[in-house]
Structure formats: structure tokens, C-alpha cells
Amino acid sequence: MLKMLINGQLCDGEGSFAVINPATGKGFAEAPECGPAQLEQAIEGANNAFTSWRQDIDARRNALKSMAEKIQANSDEIAALLTQEQGKPLKNAKQEVMGASLQIQFAASAQLPDEVLQDTDQAFIKLIRKPYGVVAAITPWNFPIAIAMGKVATALIAGNTVVLKPSPFTPLSTLKIAQVIQEALPPGVLNIITGSDPLGASLTAHPLIRKIDFTGSVGTGKRVAAAAAPDLKRYTLELGGNDPAIVLPDANPAKIAKAIFWGAFANSGQVCIAAKRLYVHASIKDQLTAELATLAESVKVGNGLEDGTLLGPINNQPQFDRVSGLVEDAIKSGARVAAGGEALGQGFCYKNTILTDLDDDARIVQEEQFGPVLPILSYTDIDDVIERANSTHFGLGSSIWTEDLQQAETLAGRIEAGTTWVNQHLALSPLAPFGGTKWSGIGYIGGKWGVEGATQLQVINIKRA
Numbered sequence: 210m211l212k213m214l215i216n217g218q219l220c221d222g223e224g225s226f227a228v229i230n231p232a233t234g235k236g237f238a239e240a241p242e243c244g245p246a247q248l249e250q251a252i253e254g255a256n257n258a259f260t261s262w263r264q265d266i267d268a269r270r271n272a273l274k275s276m277a278e279k280i281q282a283n284s285d286e287i288a289a290l291l292t293q294e295q296g297k298p299l300k301n302a303k304q305e306v307m308g309a310s311l312q313i314q315f316a317a318s319a320q321l322p323d324e325v326l327q328d329t330d331q332a333f334i335k336l337i338r339k340p341y342g343v344v345a346a347i348t349p350w351n352f353p354i355a356i357a358m359g360k361v362a363t364a365l366i367a368g369n370t371v372v373l374k375p376s377p378f379t380p381l382s383t384l385k386i387a388q389v390i391q392e393a394l395p396p397g398v399l400n401i402i403t404g405s406d407p408l409g410a411s412l413t414a415h416p417l418i419r420k421i422d423f424t425g426s427v428g429t430g431k432r433v434a435a436a437a438a439p440d441l442k443r444y445t446l447e448l449g450g451n452d453p454a455i456v457l458p459d460a461n462p463a464k465i466a467k468a469i470f471w472g473a474f475a476n477s478g479q480v481c482i483a484a485k486r487l488y489v490h491a492s493i494k495d496q497l498t499a500e501l502a503t504l505a506e507s508v509k510v511g512n513g514l515e516d517g518t519l520l521g522p523i524n525n526q527p528q529f530d531r532v533s534g535l536v537e538d539a540i541k542s543g544a545r546v547a548a549g550g551e552a553l554g555q556g557f558c559y560k561n562t563i564l565t566d567l568d569d570d571a572r573i574v575q576e577e578q579f580g581p582v583l584p585i586l587s588y589t590d591i592d593d594v595i596e597r598a599n600s601t602h603f604g605l606g607s608s609i610w611t612e613d614l615q616q617a618e619t620l621a622g623r624i625e626a627g628t629t630w631v632n633q634h635l636a637l638s639p640l641a642p643f644g645g646t647k648w649s650g651i652g653y654i655g656g657k658w659g660v661e662g663a664t665q666l667q668v669i670n671i672k673r674a
Contacts, residue, residue, distance in 0.1 A: 210239050213403060214387035215247060216254030217396025223247065226405055228381055231296040231522040231529075232512035234556040238294075240380040243402040248411055251400035255343045255370040256417045258397030263340050263368035266321070273317035273362055275393040277310040280358070283389040284310070291354060291382040292513040296521035296557070297476055299513055306382075309358035315639050316362035319660045326668075333671040338664035340368030341443060342419035345412045347433070348383075349425045350376035350524050351479040351579075357383055359654060360422045361399060367663035369420070372400045374412055376425075378525045416440060420663070423447070424481075427602075427648050434651075445652035445662055450481045450605025450645060451577045452626070453598035454634060456497060457591070457611035458490035465610050465632070466500035472608065472634025474508070474561055477520045478581040479528075482606035482643075484634045486574055488594050491587045498547050498565050498585050505548035505561035510581070512555070522557040523580050529557040532580030535573040539564050539584070542571055549581070569597055577603065591620070599625045604646030608634040 212219035222241025230237045243251075262269070280287065288302040295302070327334040346360040353375050364371050375383040380403040387401040402408070409429075413421050413436045421444040423433045430448040437444050454469060473484040489497050513521040523529040529552075536550055549562030562582040567574055573584050588594040598607065607626040609617045614631065621629040627645040630636055637643060642658035644650050652662050 210241065211381055211384035211388065213241050213243060213247070213384065214391060214399065214401040215251045216400065217391070219388060219391060220247070222404065226377060228294050229378070229525065230293050231524050231557040232514070232555070234526070238381055240377070240384065240403050243404040243408055245411065248402060248408065248415075251372050251402050252343060252412075252415050252417050254397035255372050255400055258395060259340070259342055259370045262365075262370055262395065262398050266366070266368070269366055269368065270317045272394050272398075273313050273366060276390045277313040277317070279389045279393055280306065280310045280313070280386060283385070287354065287382050287385050287389075290385050291379070292521070294379045294381050295350060295353060296524055297513050298518050298521055301476070302513065305352060305355045309354045312355065312359045312639070313362040316366045316660065319366050319657070321367065321660065321664065329673075331672070331674050333673060335669050337667050337669060338367070338661065339667055340663065341665055342369060343417050344369045344371050344420045344422055344663070345415075345418045346371055346373045347409055347412070347421070347423045347425065348373070348375050350378040351476060351481070353379040354382055354386065356424050358386075359659075360424075363654065363659045364422065364663045365398065367660055369663055370398050372402065372412060372418070374402055374404070374409055377403065377405045410436060413437065413442075418442060420444060430650070443665070445654065446650045447481070447643075447654060448605075448645065448648060448650045449577045449579070449603060450483075450649050451485050451575075451601050451603040452482060452606040452608070452634075453486045453488060453624070454484040454608045454610065455594055455598060455620070456487070456489040456493065457609065457613065457616070458492050459612045460493065460610045461612075462493050462497035462500050466497060466504060468633060469497075469610065470501055470504045470508075473583045474505070474520060474581055475635055477510070477523060477559075478583075479524060479579055480635065482628065482635065482637075484583070484608060485577060486598070487583055487585045488588050488598060489585055491589050494565075494585065494587045498563065501583070501585070502548035502563045505563050508561055510553060510558050510561060520561065520581065522555075523559055524557070526557065528579065529559065532559060532578055532582060535576065535578050536562060536564070536582055539567060539571050539573045542568075544571065544573075544584070547585075569600070575601070595620065595623050602648040605649035606630070606634070608632075
């Protein structure tokens with residue numbers, strides 16, 4: 210069994226829990242269950258390491274580069290575990306691991322310069338950025354390595370230390386990283402613990418935690434914010450999305466169908482910023498629906514370790530039940546199934562599903578499905594569809610599809626979302642901030658904004674005369 214990393218040492222838990230392979234629906238490994246005393250050791254180790262870690266940014270850069278190199282060197286083993294516990298095809302798992310290594314390298318090059326606000330005979334005022342202290346990083350099961358390493362690298366380069374807790378559905382690949390990077394960092398700088406509830410709640414409520422960096426559901430995000438309130442901990446919350454994609458009447462269905470499909474179905478739809486509601490002008494709706502249905506039926510779903518698999522299963526039983534229930538509800542309410550609409554009968558695998566002839570009040574339109582299902586809705590008036598797209602508690606991503614780029618840019622500014630793409634979806638850039646509005650989150654990750662979010666400001670004001 211893989212071990213946790215606590216204060217520089219690999220260690221077992223006080224117990225263990227089963228990890229399920231979603232392609233089979235059966236357990237294939239055990240992961241350590243972190244006990245209360247071990248949680249305390251991890252947090253205290255991070256707090257003790259903070260004093261020296263914050264001092265030397267060059268040492269931090271070198272340590273992060275060493276981390277990245279060790280992850281790259283062990284990418285095959287990490288990717289194999291990732292596929293078995295998360296479900297995604299092995300090729301995509303390898304891409305995620307290598308991408309995480311690049312994220313760490315990108316963070317290692319980040320700059321945190323002092324900013325001079327005034328430099329006169331009377332006064333010198335400068336603004337400096339300082340780390341918070343111990344950061345609790347809590348990560349989800351859809352991209353367990355990419356999201357975890359992004360949080361860790363950002364916090365560490367800024368001078369914080371970290372206690373990282375991955376989802377209990379996907380702990381193994383993160384624990385494997387703990388093993389391979391153990392010697393890259395000083396003891397206590399990064400602690401990796403695993404376990405089931407109430408481990409996350411205990412971590413976020415601990416008085417030595419000064420910031421929480423959480424990615425997950427809206428409901429859990431609200432609980433994290435509530436847990437942070439008594440101690441006024443800072444937090445970054447990257448939560449759910451119910452992203453609208455709007456197709457204008459001048460778009461060519463045959464030309465855009467493939468990009469829309471993968472913008473919705475990448476990682477079997479288990480992407481917070483994937484397209485989850487497709488609004489298509491009535492004049493081309495039937496043609497685009499047919500194009501998407503053909504693609505949905507042609508893309509192989511199955512075990513991510515098998516050749517030819519392009520999309521894996523839904524990750525876990527609760528999410529499988531949720532997606533199945535939303536589809537069943539839509540069909541009972543009159544939706545037409547253009548493709549899929551049922552399970553494959555293999556683990557948590559579910560057929561790529563295209564639904565049409567739905568109303569806006571259908572649950573699968575109002576709620577985030579987070580699975581391989583795309584509802585298609587019709588519209589005729591552009592002002593109406595913008596209002597419908599914005600009529601949600603969410604505001605993470607969105608996209609517009611058209612040949613008229615000038616109109617697209619104007620419409621993009623009217624959508625309530627953290628990101629709006631034109632003629633693409635899921636095109637994330639390390640140079641741009643990533644975050645949401647409304648229930649989709651608080652704060653930003655990515656680019657200089659992510660690194661700055663791992664720091665607090667201090668003004669130094671010197672009187673000269």
C-alpha cells in the first residue's frame with residue numbers, strides 16, 4: 210500500500226479504505242486513512258517548516274524544478290495509477306501528469322517583485338507580497354494530479370507550506386507523487402494525507418491553517434467557506450459550472466461539431482468548465498444535433514487501459530447514479546434521445562448521450578450534470594438566449610460559435626462567466642486567470658493572478674522628511 214507524506218517521512222495511516230476502479234466498479238487497492246494525530250503532525254510539520262521555507266525564493270525555485278523532474282521521470286507509473294482510479298484513458302492520464310510537471314516548472318519561474326508606490330524626498334512607500342503560512346489544498350477526483358500540483362506549486366513558490374488532501378476516490382496517484390518527490394523538498398514543506406470524512410473538515414478548521422485552496426462542488430465549497438469564517442481564514446474556491454455554449458445561425462454545423470463535442474465530452478464530461486448546455490439557433494439545430502449524435506456514437510467508451518478507448522467511465526457510483534437519474538428525469542419529461550441515454554453495463558461506463566427537445570426548466574438544464582451528457586436547446590432571438598444563458602447560479606465558462614468575430618466579442622461581454630471562448634471551448638492558457646462568478650467560485654488560479662492569490666500584501670511606509 211502506498212504511504213502518506215508527513216513531515217518528510219512516508220508513513221501508513223491508522224487504517225485504510227478501498228479504492229474503486231470505475232471501469233469495473235470493484236476495489237483494486239487500499240489507501241491509508243489519516244488519523245487525528247497524524248493530521249496534527251502534518252499541520253505542525255508544515256507550520257514548523259514555514260519559517261525557513263519562506264526565506265529564499267531561489268531555493269524554492271530549485272526545489273520545484275526538482276519536483277517537476279521527478280514527476281516526469283516517473284510519469285508512466287503515476288499515469289497507470291491515475292487511469293485505474295480515475296478512469297480516463299492512459300494517454301490522457303499521461304498528458305495530465307506531464308502537464309502537471311509543466312505547471313510546476315511554470316510556477317518556478319514566477320516573479321513576485323516589490324512595487325514602489327512612492328519615492329520622493331518626503332516618503333518612500335513600497336508594497337511587498339508575503340506568504341500566508343500553512344495552506345490546506347483540497348482537490349477533486351476529475352483531474353487529481355493537474356489540480357493538486359497546480360495548487361501546490363503556486364502556494365510553494367510564494368513561500369507557503371502545504372497540507373494536501375486528495376479526493377478519497379482518487380488518492381493513489383497523488384500518494385505515488387508523494388513517494389517520488391519525497392527528497393525534492395525539505396521536511397514539512399509539502400505534506401500529503403489521505404482519508405475519508407471528516408478529514409477534510411478537520412483540516413480546514415485547524416487554527417494553524419491560514420488559507421484554504423479548494424476545488425470541488427458548490428455544496429462542499431460553501432461548507433469550506435463556513436469553516437473558514439470563525440478564524441477568518443482566506444480561501445480560494447474553484448467550484449462548479451453549468452457552462453452555456455451558444456451557436457449563432459451563421460455557424461457551419463459540420464465545421465464546428467467536433468470541437469463542440471470535445472468541449473462537452475472531454476474526460477467524459479467530468480470537467481467543471483466543460484460545455485453543459487448547448488443553445489443552437491432553430492435554423493441549424495437539427496443539423497448540428499445529427500452531427501453531434503453521430504460523433505457521440507462513434508467515440509469508444511470503456512476501460513482506459515484498453516486500446517482504442519477515447520473516453521472512460523464516470524468516476525464513482527454516486528456520480529454515476531446522479532447522471533443516470535438526470536437522464537431518466539429528462540426522458541420522462543419528454544426529452545428526445547438523439548444518442549446514448551443509458552449505461553454500457555460495464556463498471557460506471559455510460560454511453561455518450563445527446564438530448565434534445567428539452568425545456569429550460571428541465572433538471573439536466575438547470576443543474577450541472579458533470580457527466581457524458583449534453584442537452585441541446587433551441588432559440589430564435591439573440592437577446593433571449595443571452596438572458597437564458599445567464600439565468601443560472603453558475604458563472605464559470607461559456608462559448609460562442611459564429612463566423613462573425615466582431616459580434617462574438619460583443620456578445621461575450623454580455624455573458625456572466627469567468628471565461629468566454631469564441632469558436633472553441635476548454636482552451637485554457639497558463640497565462641490567463643481562471644475563476645468564476647456567482648456560485649462558481651471566489652478567487653483565481655492561473656497566471657500571475659494565481660501566484661498573487663497565494664500571497665498577502667504589506668505596505669512599508671518610510672518617512673524621509
